Amino acid sequence: MREWIDAATALVVLSNLRLLGTSRLLACVRIVAVQGILLALLPLLSHAGDLTLRVALQATASMITKGIVFPWLLTRAVRGADVRRELDPIVGYTPSLLIGGALLGVALWLGWRLPLPGSTGSQFLIAVSLYTIMVGLFMIVARRMAITQVLGYLVMENGIYTFGLAFAEKEPLLVEMGILLDVFVAVFVMGIMIYNINREFDHIDTDRLSELKG
Numbered sequence: 001m002r003e004w005i006d007a008a009t010a011l012v013v014l015s016n017l018r019l020l021g022t023s024r025l026l027a028c029v030r031i032v033a034v035q036g037i038l039l040a041l042l043p044l045l046s047h048a049g050d051l052t053l054r055v056a057l058q059a060t061a062s063m064i065t066k067g068i069v070f071p072w073l074l075t076r077a078v079r080g081a082d083v084r085r086e087l088d089p090i091v092g093y094t095p096s097l098l099i100g101g102a103l104l105g106v107a108l109w110l111g112w113r114l115p116l117p118g119s120t121g122s123q124f125l126i127a128v129s130l131y132t133i134m135v136g137l138f139m140i141v142a143r144r145m146a147i148t149q150v151l152g153y154l155v156m157e158n159g160i161y162t163f164g165l166a167f168a169e170k171e172p173l174l175v176e177m178g179i180l181l182d183v184f185v186a187v188f189v190m191g192i193m194i195y196n197i198n199r200e201f202d203h204i205d206t207d208r209l210s211e212l213k214g
Contacts, residue, residue, distance in 0.1 A: 078147055
């Protein structure tokens with residue numbers, strides 16, 4: 001199963017690069033949904049020989065929330081805001097891809113130097129988790145629209161989730177469900193904020209909020 005795990009994590013890397021290189025918001029939402037499904041499959045692949053109820057519940061909850069619920073909420077927000085692309089990001093898409101490549105190198109370098117506490121993870125999995133966290137943070141600071149910043153938040157959480165897979169044997173189900181609940185509430189609130197910002201100001205460019213006075 002190690003080959004399947006490495007293949008899934010490699011697809012996560014490609015999805016991160018795709019996120020950095022596209023301006024289409026609905027495409028970004030779908031990419032994050034696919035990324036969430038891939039990450040939800042990792043616990044099943046890691047425990048294929050000794051699958052437990054806890055692992056199955058974790059994977060199912062993660063797949064439903066990250067692969068279905070979050071994308072549905074964000075798709076509604078995108079369509080409600082009546083915007084299809086982010087045309088003027090803080091960092092352009094070509095430079096973003098170059099920075100993404102550099103971040104991947106840094107993540108691989110760090111991943112191969114971090115010791116793992118058990119046998120459930122791999123050095124490549126750790127590197128991909130660090131890379132996903134970096135990409136999420138980069139999207140938050142390098143994009144102007146609230147929707148893409150929310151997507152960056154989700155990508156960063158995906159990275160944290162992936163990093164936690166290396167500690168899967170010691171990670172209580174209650175903590176995992178608590179993390180998912182926190183993210184769900186955050187995305188739900190952000191979706192409402194995006195809708196209200198667009199309704200009041202006819203745009204979702206967070207830079208323009210600094211122009212408000214009084």
